[in-house]
Each structure stands twice: as structure tokens, then as C-alpha cells.
Amino acid sequence: xxxxxxxxxxxxxxxxxxxxxxxxxxxxxxxxxxxxxxxxxxxxxxxxxxxxxxxxxxxxxxxxxxxxxxxxxxxxxxxxxxxxxxxxxxxxxxxxxxxxxxxxxxxxxxxxxxxxxxxxxxxxxxxxxxxxxxxxxxxxxxxxxxxxxxxxxxxxxxxxxxxxxxxxxxxxxxxxxxxxxxxxxxxxxxxxxxxxxxxxxxxxxxxxxxxxxxxxxxxxxxxxxxxxxxxxxxxxxxxxxxxxxxxxxxxxxxxxxxxxxxxxxxxxxxxxxxxxxxxxxxxxxxxxxxxxxxxxxxxxxxxxxxxxxxxxxxxxxxxxxxxxx
Amino acid sequence: xxxxxxxxxxxxxxxxxxxxxxxxxxxxxxxxxxxxxxxxxxxxxxxxxxxxxxxxxxxxxxxxxxxxxxxxxxxxxxxxxxxxxxxxxxxxxxxxxxxxxxxxxxxxxxxxxxxxxxxxxxxxxxxxxxxxxxxxxxxxxxxxxxxxxxxxxxxxxxxxxxxxxxxxxxxxxxxxxxxxxxxxxxxxxxxxxxxxxxxxxxxxxxxxxxxxxxxxxxxxxxxxxxxxxxxxxxxxxxxxxxxxxxxxxxxxxxxxxxxxxxxxxxxxxxxxxxxxxxxxxxxxxxxxxxxxxxxxxxxxxxxxxxxxxxxxxxxxxxxxxxxxx
Numbered sequence: 001x002x003x004x005x006x007x008x009x010x011x012x013x014x015x016x017x018x019x020x021x022x023x024x025x026x027x028x029x030x031x032x033x034x035x036x037x038x039x040x041x042x043x044x045x046x047x048x049x050x051x052x053x054x055x056x057x058x059x060x061x062x063x064x065x066x067x068x069x070x071x072x073x074x075x076x077x078x079x080x081x082x083x084x085x086x087x088x089x090x091x092x093x094x095x096x097x098x099x100x101x102x103x104x105x106x107x108x109x110x111x112x113x114x115x116x117x118x119x120x121x122x123x124x125x126x127x128x129x130x131x132x133x134x135x136x137x138x139x140x141x142x143x144x145x146x147x148x149x150x151x152x153x154x155x156x157x158x159x160x161x162x163x164x165x166x167x168x169x170x171x172x173x174x175x176x177x178x179x180x181x182x183x184x185x186x187x188x189x190x191x192x193x194x195x196x197x198x199x200x201x202x203x204x205x206x207x208x209x210x211x212x213x214x215x216x217x218x219x220x221x222x223x224x225x226x227x228x229x230x231x232x233x234x235x236x237x238x239x240x241x242x243x244x245x246x247x248x249x250x251x252x253x254x255x256x257x258x259x260x261x262x263x264x265x266x267x268x269x270x271x272x273x274x275x276x277x278x279x280x281x282x283x284x285x286x287x288x289x290x291x292x293x294x295x296x297x298x299x300x301x302x303x304x305x306x307x308x309x310x311x312x313x314x315x316x317x318x319x320x321x322x323x324x325x
Numbered sequence: 326x327x328x329x330x331x332x333x334x335x336x337x338x339x340x341x342x343x344x345x346x347x348x349x350x351x352x353x354x355x356x357x358x359x360x361x362x363x364x365x366x367x368x369x370x371x372x373x374x375x376x377x378x379x380x381x382x383x384x385x386x387x388x389x390x391x392x393x394x395x396x397x398x399x400x401x402x403x404x405x406x407x408x409x410x411x412x413x414x415x416x417x418x419x420x421x422x423x424x425x426x427x428x429x430x431x432x433x434x435x436x437x438x439x440x441x442x443x444x445x446x447x448x449x450x451x452x453x454x455x456x457x458x459x460x461x462x463x464x465x466x467x468x469x470x471x472x473x474x475x476x477x478x479x480x481x482x483x484x485x486x487x488x489x490x491x492x493x494x495x496x497x498x499x500x501x502x503x504x505x506x507x508x509x510x511x512x513x514x515x516x517x518x519x520x521x522x523x524x525x526x527x528x529x530x531x532x533x534x535x536x537x538x539x540x541x542x543x544x545x546x547x548x549x550x551x552x553x554x555x556x557x558x559x560x561x562x563x564x565x566x567x568x569x570x571x572x573x574x575x576x577x578x579x580x581x582x583x584x585x586x587x588x589x590x591x592x593x594x595x596x597x598x599x600x601x602x603x604x605x606x607x608x609x610x611x612x613x614x615x616x617x618x619x620x621x622x623x624x625x626x627x628x629x630x631x632x633x634x635x636x637x638x639x640x641x642x643x644x645x646x647x648x649x650x
Contacts, residue, residue: 140499140506140507172550181465181546182546206556209561210557221507225497225543226554227530228499229555230530230554231530232531232532233534236450241587241590244590262583264569265565
């Protein structure tokens with residue numbers, strides 16, 4: 001029931017994920033059983049590998065994260081994460097209340113051994129591929145050790161999921177020199193420099209899109225602000241293009257073609273391709289989707305979660321944390 | 326001699342500023358006299374109101390800010406800011422070493438009475454006009470009181486310069502609720518709420534371009550990262566447009582037109598229109614230009630500085646600081 005377009009988009013995306021992979025895995029739909037069953041009928045889903053787990057409650061956007069988990073124990077988020085905790089499912093994805101999913105992941109699942117704070121990472125397009133930025137909003141007022149752990153987890157994620165042999169890790173700051181930054185970043189720089197990670201030093205705001213680093217590390221307060229800023233760029237440009245092309249008839253004619261091309265270009269700035277942001281360092285694979293997730297975003301989120309579970313990302317993180325101690 | 330294209334762009338922009346305003350003010354060029362004189366000859370600048378103040382040294386990009394001010398006492402930045410301090414000029418603009426200009430402004434000029442830390446503001450385009458974001462990189466590890474002072478100075482600047490009667494002030498955070506943010510932001514929220522400013526509460530990363538606030542307040546560490554990120558968006562999009570439109574002949578045709586449109590659209594994301602970032606709270610009007618300043622950017626920077634001096638922005642800040650105590 002998660003997100004602005006549930007259950008329609010959620011179920012459509014899940015059906016696509018199963019069809020595309022020829023039922024390589026099984027999906028457990030968690031939510032009000034009758035609604036889900038009705039919705040699935042329109043997709044002739046008889047051939048698909050799924051089950052429905054009834055959950056009568058929905059955590060909505062106005063609920064507070066931790067309170068709602070306590071009060072709505074029969075919500076799809078609570079039940080879904082509990083299934084993951086019990087090992088009855090291998091991964092949990094939701095386009096619902098981000099804060100509630102994050103709280104459920106940390107409170108119910110617990111942390112991977114050695115991890116101080118689980119983190120969420122966001123994907124940015126770059127001129128060379130993809131940049132994973134973390135923390136994207138789960139942790140504010142981070143200590144240097146937290147930033148170091150984010151770097152470790154981000155390296156493992158990009159190594160396993162994007163087949164990058166030694167991912168380049170950059171520390172987000174306001175100058176490339178080691179002496180630049182705030183107090184926390186200067187301390188984190190020292191920790192990263194001493195580590196075995198492929199640390200390329202400080203990177204600046206402009207380096208996120210340039211592809212200088214595969215993993216960019218920052219406090220969640222900053223990461224979330226940049227993420228939201230970046231997400232607002234496509235809408236801003238569309239408005240501006242409309243204003244500009246409205247001024248001449250020639251431009252108006254070309255406007256359609258322009259908008260089509262622009263749409264393709266801006267797609268890379270969009271969350272849709274990546275599906276959602278993974279939670280790293282919690283005891284169980286969880287991906288948090290955008291509230292406005294399209295069926296494609298849902299599908300990609302499910303495929304990504306299945307891949308994370310299959311590749312044992314959390315086991316890799318645990319091993320690395322133990323070795324790094 | 327400041328910036329990547331000095332003295333050509335600097336002198337071209339200054340000449341334009343004088344011509345456009347019919348010599349409403351006088352320009353003092355500070356730098357190597359013979360070079361400036363030669364350059365001015367090509368503009369038939371005989372009718373223009375200017376003087377040349379010789380400065381034999383240049384602070385280059387590899388110098389460190391404070392050390393270079395001490396070692397290069399005969400640099401254009403040192404001499405120019407000293408002229409401002411002595412009241413021989415009313416404003417100082419430079420596209421040179423940003424750190425050195427900022428250091429000179431704070432160390433040589435001193436602070437406006439009541440101001441704890443002078444700040445620099447950056448302009449962002451918004452769907453409704455312009456958004457002034459401060460601090461844009463002068464101050465890291467800010468205390469709540471600093472953020473409050475930035476808000477006060479930003480309100481005065483946008484009121485005087487953009488004729489906004491009661492500028493809307495937003496505090497950059499990761500959620501609209503008062504309880505959201507890091508420790509410093511939560512405290513700053515309280516100060517702003519109690520103040521006489523038109524405080525609209527927390528704003529998020531997406532609200533910078535949406536125009537929700539006229540003034541957006543944040544720590545300089547965050548402000549600088551967002552500024553650099555935003556500046557990298559036009560280049561990133563140009564690369565992507567090329568990649569996308571290279572795929573078909575029809576698209577190639579559309580590509581040309583799109584690039585032209587985008588250029589117009591992206592101009593609003595560009596520093597050129599605003600000329601540079603003003604220093605607020607130092608005892609003297611100073612604007613710091615982009616290293617890549619075009620003649621147009623230089624011209625706008627000069628016009629903006631003259632307007633700031635004429636409107637007595639610093640006097641307004643001083644009055645407000647005294648009243649706010």
C-alpha cells in the first residue's frame with residue numbers, strides 16, 4: 001500500500017518483475033488481501049509466483065515514523081519487515097513512508113555486526129556512470145567513524161552490484177585539500193586515508209555529476225539536501241523550457257521535439273532507473289522507494305533487492321567490518 | 326588581474342559598465358599600470374571616468390588566502406581592499422582568488438558592528454525569481470546565532486536590492502517540521518521563530534529552485550556544496566544532450582535547437598547574470614566574482630556593487646544588528 005500510486009503501481013511493477021525474470025523468485029504482497037487480489041486479477045497473474053500476506057493497516061504520510069510502528073502493528077511495513085526478520089522473505093521493498101521503513105529496518109532488523117549506524121544511499125547519474133552518495137538522509141550529526149563506515153559499506157555495495165573492482169571513494173567537502181572542510185570531515189579524512197579503501201580524497205559538489213568518485217560520503221543532513229535539490233532540477237528546467245519556447249512560434253513547433261529530447265536527457269537525473277535507495281548495514285535487505293514510484297521504478301527496486309540478497313551484500317559488509325576492526 | 330581571463334574580461338566589463346551608465350561613477354583599476362593602460366587603449370576609453378592605481382603583484386590560484394595577503398602586500402587585492410578601508414573607494418570587486426578576497430574583506434575591513442561573522446551569499450534562479458542562499462562557503466561549523474545573523478543580513482539585502490517588502494526567510498533542513506534537522510538547525514529554528522524576520526520555517530533542498538523563500542539560510546559547508554553542485558548541472562546536461570542527440574540524424578537536428586534553448590534556460594542557473602557573490606557584514610562593500618567571469622558578469626558585478634554602496638546596505642545591517650540586540 002506504499003506510495004502515492006498504491007496499490008496500482010506497486011502491483012504493476014511487481015508483476016513486470018516476475019514476468020521479466022520468468023518467475024526467478026517469489027513475491028509476497030503484504031497489504032489488505034482483498035484489494036491486492038482484485039488488483040492482481042486485472043493482470044491475469046495466474047501464472048506468476050506470488051503469495052498474499054494480509055495486513056489490515058496502512059502507515060500514511062502524516063504518521064510519525066517510530067510512533068506509527070508501535071501503534072500500527074498490523075501495517076504492511078511492520079509485517080513485511082517482521083517477515084524479513086524471521087527469514088520468511090529474503091528482502092523487503094516499499095514505496096511507503098520512508099521514515100517508517102528506515103525505522104523498521106533499524107529497530108526491528110537490528111544492525112549488521114560492527115556497524116554503528118545503518119545508512120541509506122542515493123544514486124546520482126554521472127558522466128561516467130553512476131555515483132552512490134551516502135548517507136542520503138538517515139543519519140544527521142554523524143561522527144567521523146560513521147562516515148568511515150558509510151565509505152566501507154558503499155565500497156562493498158558498488159563492488160558487488162556494479163562490478164567495480166576497487167571503487168573510488170570521495171569525501172564531500174568544500175575544497176580538495178586535506179585541510180578543507182568542517183571539523184567532522186577533517187577527522188574523517190584522516191580515518192579514510194589510513195584505511196584500505198580506494199580513497200581519492202576530498203571531492204566537491206561539482207564532482208558528484210562528473211563521475212570523479214564511485215562513492216561519495218557525507219553527513220545525511222547534507223546528502224538529503226543535495227538529493228532533494230537534484231530531484232527538483234528536472235521540474236525546474238521543464239518549467240523554464242516552456243517559458244522560453246512559448247515566446248516564438250518556431251520554438252513552439254519545436255517544443256514537442258525539444259521536450260521529448262529533454263525528457264530522455266533528464267531521465268538520468270531521475271530516481272526511476274535506480275528504483276529506490278538501499279538500506280546498508282541493517283540485518284536484512286531493504287530498499288526504500290520514492291513515494292511517486294512508477295511501475296518501472298517498483299520493478300527495478302524489486303530486481304535490485306533480489307540481486308542484493310543473492311549476492312549477500314550484508315554478509316560482505318559483516319566480513320569487512322570484522323576485518324577492519 | 327583577477328580571474329582566468331584577466332585583464333581582458335575585467336577591463337571589457339568595466340568599460341561596458343561605465344558606458345551603460347554614462348559615467349555615473351568612477352572606476353579605479355587596481356593592477357599593473359602599463360598592462361591596464363595598454364588594454365584600455367583598445368577600447369578608446371578616453372571619454373570614460375577612470376583612474377589606474379598601480380599594483381605590481383598578483384595573488385594566483387595556488388597561493389593560500391591569508392599567507393598571500395601578508396606576503397603580497399602589493400597585490401591588487403590587498404591594495405584594492407585597503408583603498409576601500411581608507412574610504413578612497415566605495416566598493417571593491419574582484420574575480421580573483423576568492424579566499425584571498427574574503428580574507429581581505431574580513432581581516433582588513435573588519436566587521437560591521439554587531440556581526441559575528443561576515444557571510445557571502447549566492448544567487449539561485451527560482452521559478453518565482455531569485456533565491457539568495459547564505460552562507461555560500463565563507464563559514465563552516467556555524468553556531469545557531471551565526472545562522473540567525475545570516476538571515477538578518479540576507480533579509481536586508483533582498484529588501485534593499487530586490488525591492489521585496491518582507492523577504493521570506495527559510496532555514497535549510499531535511500524536513501519541514503520544526504523537529505527535523507541537525508542540532509544547530511533545530512536551535513537556529515528557535516531563534517528565527519522568535520525574531521521579527523518573515524521566517525517561513527524549514528525549507529528543503531527542493532525549495533531552493535521552487536521559489537518558496539527569498540532567502541535560504543544554511544551553514545557555509547552545505548551552501549558551498551550545493552552551489553558547486555548547481556554550477557555543474559549545465560555542463561552535465563550539455564554532455565548528456567550530445568550523447569542523446571548523436572543517436573539519429575533527426576535528433577541531431579533537434580539537438581542544435583535544444584542546445585540553443587537549453588543555453589537560454591541554463592543561463593538562469595549561471596552566475597553571469599548576478600555577477601558575483603556579495604560579502605555581507607564586512608565594513609565595506611565587496612563582491613567576489615567567479616574565476617571564469619565574462620565581461621557581462623564583470624559589468625553586472627560592478628553595477629551591483631555600486632548599487633549596494635549607494636543604498637547603504639552595510640548601514641542598514643548595522644542598524645538592524647543594533648535594534649535586534
